[in-house]
Amino acid sequence: MVRVLAVMVAVVACAPGVVWAQSAEAPPADSKDNPTITIKARKPSVTNKIDRRVYDVSTSAQSAFATASDVLQRIPSVTIDPRGRIALRGDPQVKVMIDGVESRSGALANLQASEIERIEVMTNPSAQFASDGSGGIINIILKKKRKDGVNGNAGVRGDDDGRYNINLGFNTKRGRWTWGGSAGTSRTLENTTWRGHQTWGTETTDGVSHSDVSRRGTYANASLAYDANERDRLELNLSHYRWRASTREDGTVLIKNAAGQVIDDHGEDVFSAEAGHGSEVSAHFQHKGAVEGETLDLNVSYNTGTYADGAWHRLIGAVPTPSDIAYAYFNEGPEGGMNFKGDYERPLGKSRLNAGFEIETNESEGLNRSQNLANLVPGESDIDSLFLYDRATQAAYVTWQTPLGKWAVMPGLRVEAERWTAGPAETSDLRWLPSLNLNRTLSDSTKLVASYSLRTQRPNGYQLNPRLVYYGRYYTYEGNPYLKAQETDAYEIGYEFEGKDFSSNGSLYYRVNANPMTQTRRVVGQVVMTSVTTADESRAMGLELTAKGKVSEKIDYSVNLNVFDSEIAGMFGGEALKRQYVTYSGNAVIDWRPNAKDWLQFNLNAEGRGVQLQGYQTGFYRLDMVYRHKITPKWTFSVRGFDLLNSSKRETVFETPQGTSRVESRTESPGVMIGINRKFGKGGAE
Numbered sequence: 001m002v003r004v005l006a007v008m009v010a011v012v013a014c015a016p017g018v019v020w021a022q023s024a025e026a027p028p029a030d031s032k033d034n035p036t037i038t039i040k041a042r043k044p045s046v047t048n049k050i051d052r053r054v055y056d057v058s059t060s061a062q063s064a065f066a067t068a069s070d071v072l073q074r075i076p077s078v079t080i081d082p083r084g085r086i087a088l089r090g091d092p093q094v095k096v097m098i099d100g101v102e103s104r105s106g107a108l109a110n111l112q113a114s115e116i117e118r119i120e121v122m123t124n125p126s127a128q129f130a131s132d133g134s135g136g137i138i139n140i141i142l143k144k145k146r147k148d149g150v151n152g153n154a155g156v157r158g159d160d161d162g163r164y165n166i167n168l169g170f171n172t173k174r175g176r177w178t179w180g181g182s183a184g185t186s187r188t189l190e191n192t193t194w195r196g197h198q199t200w201g202t203e204t205t206d207g208v209s210h211s212d213v214s215r216r217g218t219y220a221n222a223s224l225a226y227d228a229n230e231r232d233r234l235e236l237n238l239s240h241y242r243w244r245a246s247t248r249e250d251g252t253v254l255i256k257n258a259a260g261q262v263i264d265d266h267g268e269d270v271f272s273a274e275a276g277h278g279s280e281v282s283a284h285f286q287h288k289g290a291v292e293g294e295t296l297d298l299n300v301s302y303n304t305g306t307y308a309d310g311a312w313h314r315l316i317g318a319v320p321t322p323s324d325i326a327y328a329y330f331n332e333g334p335e336g337g338m339n340f341k342g343d344y345e346r347p348l349g350k351s352r353l354n355a356g357f358e359i360e361t362n363e364s365e366g367l368n369r370s371q372n373l374a375n376l377v378p379g380e381s382d383i384d385s386l387f388l389y390d391r392a393t394q395a396a397y398v399t400w401q402t403p404l405g406k407w408a409v410m411p412g413l414r415v416e417a418e419r420w421t422a423g424p425a426e427t428s429d430l431r432w433l434p435s436l437n438l439n440r441t442l443s444d445s446t447k448l449v450a451s452y453s454l455r456t457q458r459p460n461g462y463q464l465n466p467r468l469v470y471y472g473r474y475y476t477y478e479g480n481p482y483l484k485a486q487e488t489d490a491y492e493i494g495y496e497f498e499g500k501d502f503s504s505n506g507s508l509y510y511r512v513n514a515n516p517m518t519q520t521r522r523v524v525g526q527v528v529m530t531s532v533t534t535a536d537e538s539r540a541m542g543l544e545l546t547a548k549g550k551v552s553e554k555i556d557y558s559v560n561l562n563v564f565d566s567e568i569a570g571m572f573g574g575e576a577l578k579r580q581y582v583t584y585s586g587n588a589v590i591d592w593r594p595n596a597k598d599w600l601q602f603n604l605n606a607e608g609r610g611v612q613l614q615g616y617q618t619g620f621y622r623l624d625m626v627y628r629h630k631i632t633p634k635w636t637f638s639v640r641g642f643d644l645l646n647s648s649k650r651e652t653v654f655e656t657p658q659g660t661s662r663v664e665s666r667t668e669s670p671g672v673m674i675g676i677n678r679k680f681g682k683g684g685a686e
Contacts, residue, residue, distance in 0.1 A: 010334045020093035046503060046548065048496045049439040050401060050410050051126040051451070053505070055119045060142065062501060062601070062626055066113035066378060067165070068140065070640075073624070075119055076546045076560035078138065079585050079605045081620055082648035084666045088136040089509075089544060089562045090585035090607055093457050094542040095133025095487075095652050098140045101301060101339055102130070109183065110168055114153055117143045121508070123544075124451040127397045127412030127435040128343075128354055134488040134513065135657035144225075146173045152180075157638065157675025159172040162214075163189055165673075166305055170681070171223075178225040191668040196250070200523040200659030202258040205474065209251025209268075217243040231288040237281070244275035255473065255526055266317035266524075268472060293347040300340045308332035315376070315473060317448075325375040329383070329469055335364035351402035354412075368467040376473055383468070389461040390418040396625060399435070410437040416456070424462035425454045425481040431456055439496075449507075450493040457486040457519060468489050477530045484515040484534045494544075509564075512537040516684030518613040520572055521654045521661065528661060535570030535613050554593050561586040566611045576659070583608035597630040615654040617659075621647050638675040646670045 047054040056073055073080045079087050088094040096103050098111070120139040122129070129137050152170030166189050171180030190213040198205045219241040226234050255264035282301035288294065310330040317323035317455055343356040344597040373380045399412035412435040419428040435453040442448055465479040494507030517539040522529050542564025548555055567580040585607045592600045606621040624639040649666040 007266055009314065015238075020247075024062070037675075044130065048447070048449075048498070048505070049342070049409055049418055050449075051122045051124075051128075051140075055121065055478075056117075057113065057215060058117045059115065062113060062599075062628065066111060066626075068108055068111035068116065071113045071116060071119070072138065073587065074589050074601075075121060075138075075601050076548075076558060076587065076627040077121055077123060077136075077544065077562065077586060080621065081607060082223070082643070082650070082669065086138070087585065087607065088121070088132055088138065088508075089542070090583065091135030091540070093133065093135035094138060095130070095136075095291075096138045096140070097129075099142055099284075099299075099436070100129075100139060100297075100343070101282075101299060101341070104280065104303060104305075109217060109243075110186075110221075111140070112169065114169065114556060115142050117141045121619060123509070124453050124490050125435070125455070126399055126410065126437055126439075126453065126548060127357070127414035127433060128399055129360065130360075130395065131414065131416055131431070131433050131454075132395075134455045134486060134511075137270045143578050145680075146171050146178050146180075147171045151679075152678060152681055153679045155677035157640065157673045159671055161189055161671060161674045163187055163296045163671065163673060165675075169208055174594065176227040176351070178227075179383045181222045183218075183220040186216070189213065190215075193666050193668070194576050194663060194664040195243055195404055196661070198526075198528065198659060198661035199662075200526060201205060202528055203255055203263070205253065205526050207251060207253045207474075209249055211247050211249035213656070214246045215243065217241065226387065233286045235284040235286075237284075238279075240277070240279045242275075242277040249270045253472075255515065258578075262319050262559070264317070265319040266315050266473070268316075269314045270311055270472075272309065272311035274307070274309035276305060276307035278303060280304075289560070293345065293352075295343075295345050297343045298418060300338075301340075302336075302338050304334070304336035306332070306334050310581070311471075313376075313472070326371075327370065327372040327376045327470070329368070329370040329373075331366055331368050331467070333367050335362075337362040341393060341438060353398070356396070357399040360393045361391065361444045363388075364461050365389075366465055366467070366487035368465075368469075370470075373470065376470060387423050387461075387465045387467060389420070389422050389464060391418070391458075393418045393444040407438055412436070418458070420458065422459075422481040423466055424459070425464070427485075429485065431507070437515070442495075443496050447496045448493075451491075453488075455488045455490065457513075457517075458490065459483040459485070459532075462518065463478045464553060474527050477528070480532050483517060483532065485514050486513070486534075499549075502547070504545070504547045506543070506545045508543055509541070511540045513540075518570070520614055521656070523658060533570075533613075535568055535572075538611075540567075540569040541565050556591040558589040559586075560586040560588070567611045567612050568611055570613055572613060577609050577613050579613065579616070581611050583610070583619070599626075599628045601626045603652050613651070614656055617653070618651040621645070623647070634679045636679075638677065640673045640675065642671055643669040 045056050055075055058664030060069065069080060069475040072078050072086065077088055085092055086096060096108060097676040101464040102628060118141045118142065122137040125137045150172045154168040156166045158164035167182065169182035171178065179415055192211050194209045196207045221239045223235065223237045250269050252267045253264065254262060257263050280301060280303040282299065285298045287296040311326060312328045314326045339360045341356065346353050368383055368385045368387065370383040371474045373382050393416060395414060395416040397412065397414040399410055401408065401410040413470055414433040416433060417430045431455045440445045461478055463483060464481045466481050468476055468478045470476050488511055492507050492509040492510045494505060499505045514537055515534045517532055518535050520531055520533045542562055546560045548558040562585045565582050569578040588604045590602045603624045604621065605621065608619040610617045623644045625644060627639040629637045631637055649664065650661060651664045654661040
């Protein structure tokens with residue numbers, strides 16, 4: 001690993017020279033001979049708008065060597081669990097966008113923090129945004145303004161376990177033209193242990209398994225922008241990414257009857273692999289009108305890709321009779337989509353009008369196959385099925401922000417027409433989705449805020465795919481093509497306080513979900529069959545508080561805590577079910593800057609119990625650390641420690657009158673990555 005890091009550092013050191021050769025410039029004069037004093041106005045790190053909270057991360061100390069996920073988990077209200085799932089106020093039904101367009105998983109995974117200007121968090125979005133993402137929206141805004149000449153950075157980080165991240169990015173501005181590119185590659189490792197115990201009927205099952213996962217990814221992006229004049233700008237972007245992962249898993253299963261006799265004892269070895277690639281091309285046109293603040297934005301994007309996964313199982317049994325059987329399953333197919341949207345904004349006196357439209361299509365094919373399934377389940381035929389998923393959405397919206405006495409109000413209305421086909425099922429609907437945002441200034445530093453929205457969460461292709469997959473002899477998953485769309489009524493009221501060295505905000509919120517989607521389990525024999533269904537209703541009522549300030553001139557802090565009551569009710573298997581828990585989510589960040597060159601940050605993420613119709617999932621907490629040292633204005637050394645407390649254990653519990661199931665998972669993810677980053681060009685010095 002030391003040799004690998006040495007080679008990568010050499011690449012980092014040499015790469016800037018390759019790009020810099022495009023335009024060699026005379027070195028700047030020695031600052032000792034020509035002393036200058038520059039005073040820069042510092043932008044506020046947090047800005048409260050009527051419908052969103054905006055976090056400026058453009059000058060973050062970690063931007064040179066962090067990814068988008070590293071930045072997100074330090075934003076108040078946002079948590080990221082050990083599996084990488086993003087949640088807002090503990091709700092995983094959150095939509096992540098990049099420049100107002102829904103991000104593809106590959107795009108977000110490869111986005112570097114140095115490309116991000118700001119992050120907009122909307123816990124109760126207005127009608128301007130697509131209605132899916134009932135838990136809220138995170139909109140990542142990328143940097144648009146570039147310095148003249150050639151600028152960029154190159155970085156590498158890794159550890160002795162084989163994890164690494166290498167990236168190179170540059171941009172060039174010449175007159176009205178701006179172009180740039182970035183590329184990178186990464187590898188992550190994950191070791192997880194599962195321990196399960198279930199009792200269904202008179203039999204009990206105990207199982208233990210361990211898996212090692214290796215994920216690799218590469219990406220490349222290119223952009224070109226032309227400023228036709230001071231008001232018109234055209235931008236083109238191309239991106240491509242590839243990823244692959246492999247998992248090796250081994251485990252044992254032991255089943256006993258009511259008398260304590262062993263009726264099944266077998267081991268299982270699994271090798272699974274998955275891979276995919278995707279490409280996206282997009283164009284953005286912006287026109288600034290004659291009125292200050294008037295803008296017209298048009299965006300069009302097209303994406304395409306393929307994915308494939310497969311698993312090979314081998315079961316070696318001792319009881320009831322010695323056996324050695326094998327089976328496999330595969331899934332593959334293309335996917336793609338198109339998005340065309342327009343947004344118009346115009347101030348009208350003290351008021352502001354926003355209006356726009358959006359047209360989006362998504363489609364995918366899933367070819368599902370199995371081999372030798374009868375070896376596992378006698379009499380079961382092999383699967384060979386094709387699942388087609390197609391979704392089309394047309395939407396238009398308008399919002400109107402205006403003063404009304406001491407209040408600022410912004411009513412809005414969005415109209416969405418949607419159709420989706422999922423195998424044998426087809427659904428279409430037309431929805432009118434109102435929103436209302438308002439605030440009132442109570443003093444120079446304090447505002448009262450309130451909001452309402454009606455939103456819709458549609459099921460995704462994985463949830464709708466009816467394929468039956470045997471992940472083991474006693475564990476299966478099957479989708480549900482007849483799921484309904486979830487509707488969410490969300491209400492909030494709170495305050496915002498902005499002081500010199502301290503800011504705070506708090507919200508009381510209440511959400512009612514009709515037709516919420518929830519995971520279910522039923523048991524046939526000892527085979528656990530997992531699926532997803534539509535419940536009747538779920539509710540969440542909570543209080544969220546955030547505080548940000550200074551302990552001293554060198555120490556900053558940010559604390560977010562969300563405590564809420566969660567309830568879900570519905571029918572399953574002829575039973576009326578209802579579950580309710582008081583739970584929490586939140587994060588805390590401490591920044592220490594002892595001097596101009598050093599920066600140390602600790603970040604704690606936590607999430608409480610998550611409620612499901614038939615049970616719950618326990619929460620987690622995770623402590624990460626980042627240290628940065630500026631060797632020179634252009635060279636930066638960094639150390640990142642993640643999951644320092646090794647606290648990623650979670651337990652999933654299902655409880656029914658027929659029996660219970662408990663599965664504990666622990667991902668061994670503690671680690672330390674060492675990195676080096678090199679800035680080049682005029683952006684080299686801050």
